[in-house]
Every structure is written in structure tokens, then in C-alpha cells.
Amino acid sequence: MGLAVVRDLRELRAPASAEELAEFETDVLAGFVLARAAAGLV
Structure with a gap:
């Protein structure tokens, strides 16, 4: 396993x-709606 340096x-x-x-x-809500539709949870 390697280590990485991460900056804030x-x-x-x-x-x-x-x-x-x-x-x-708006982008988050649109992504949520698309994910539900793709999963058949309309």
C-alpha cells in the first residue's frame, strides 16, 4: 500500500x-434524479 500527500x-x-x-x-439534485431514473425508481 502506498501513501499519498494530500493538500486541502x-x-x-x-x-x-x-x-x-x-x-x-441544482447539479446535485439533477444527478440524484438521474440516478433514481437509471435505477428504475421513478
């Missing part, structure tokens, strides 16, 4: 704007 990228990004958060929420 949050410190390099500016805080998300309200618009970016809304777009992210």
Missing part, C-alpha cells in the same frame, strides 16, 4: 457565492 484545496479557493451554491445544488 479549500484554502486556495475564494468562498462560494450564492449563485455558485445555487448552481451546485
Whole structure:
């Protein structure tokens, strides 16, 4: 098993704007709906 060095990228990004958060929420919800449809759970 190998080890990897991981850096926290949050410190390099500016805080998300309200618009970016809304777009992210929409993308997550769309992915959830597509996953349910693909699984036949409509």
C-alpha cells in the first residue's frame, strides 16, 4: 500500500457565492434524479 500527500484545496479557493451554491445544488439534485431514473425508481 502506498501513501499519498494530500493538500486541502479549500484554502486556495475564494468562498462560494450564492449563485455558485445555487448552481451546485441544482447539479446535485439533477444527478440524484438521474440516478433514481437509471435505477428504475421513478
